[in-house]
Structure formats: structure tokens, C-alpha cells
Amino acid sequence: MKPKRITMAGVLAGACLTGALAMTVATPASAAPADWRDCPANSVCVWDHSNYEGAFLAGGVNVSNVGGTMNDRTTSLWNRSGSRICFYQHSNYGGEVLAIVAPGESRPNIGAHANDRVSSWGTC
Numbered sequence: 001m002k003p004k005r006i007t008m009a010g011v012l013a014g015a016c017l018t019g020a021l022a023m024t025v026a027t028p029a030s031a032a033p034a035d036w037r038d039c040p041a042n043s044v045c046v047w048d049h050s051n052y053e054g055a056f057l058a059g060g061v062n063v064s065n066v067g068g069t070m071n072d073r074t075t076s077l078w079n080r081s082g083s084r085i086c087f088y089q090h091s092n093y094g095g096e097v098l099a100i101v102a103p104g105e106s107r108p109n110i111g112a113h114a115n116d117r118v119s120s121w122g123t124c
């Protein structure tokens with residue numbers, strides 16, 4: 001009688017432990033770095049890779065130079081501001097306008113012509 005009760009307790013403890021491990025494994029997957037969830041409201045955000053992944057920069061509506069980390073690397077973007085934003089080939093809003101993006105518009109891939117060429121952005 002007594003050994004049987006101990007066995008039941010062991011089964012229940014094992015089931016609880018399995019549930020706890022499953023929850024632990026799920027947490028890192030939902031906390032993936034630098035994806036679209038990191039873009040704050042009212043910001044303009046760009047990512048190195050398509051589908052809002054990879055190296056990431058969030059800025060205001062006017063960024064005269066994206067800096068060394070993101071220069072010529074933008075592949076996807078999200079305009080969470082209320083302004084229309086133009087993305088430029090060079091710093092200080094110079095060179096070719098590579099993309100014109102409406103307020104709230106996101107692009108999982110900016111296309112071959114503009115890919116890895118953005119150096120600044122601003123309202124337009």
C-alpha cells in the first residue's frame with residue numbers, strides 16, 4: 001500500500017516538472033532580438049535583413065546619418081510615424097530617393113534597387 005502511494009507522487013512530480021521545462025524553453029523563442037516588436041510607436045525603424053530581422057535602428061522622422069552600423073544595410077523598414085518619410089542614398093538627405101514610405105507603412109523587403117543603400121531618411 002505505502003510503496004504504491006509514493007509511486008503516484010513521483011508521477012505527479014514528473015508531470016509538473018515537464019510542464020515547467022516546456023515553459024522555460026518557450027520564453028527565449030518569444031524574446032527574439034531586434035525584430036519588428038522592438039520598433040517603438042512614432043519611430044522610423046530599419047533592419048539589416050528582410051522581414052524585420054537582423055541589426056536594427058530606431059530613430060525619429062529625420063535621421064541625417066544612420067551611422068556606421070546601419071549604413072548601406074537597410075533591407076526592411078517600418079514607418080510608425082505620422083509623416084511621409086523619404087529614404088536617401090547618402091547622408092544629409094543626399095543622392096537618390098530610394099523609397100517613399102507613407103505614415104504607418106511597413107516594407108518587409110524594400111526591393112533590389114534600394115537594398116543595402118540607405119544612409120539617411122527624413123520627412124518629404
Ligand SMILES: [Ca+2]
Pocket residue numbers: 047048049072073074075115116
Ligand atoms: Ca541588408
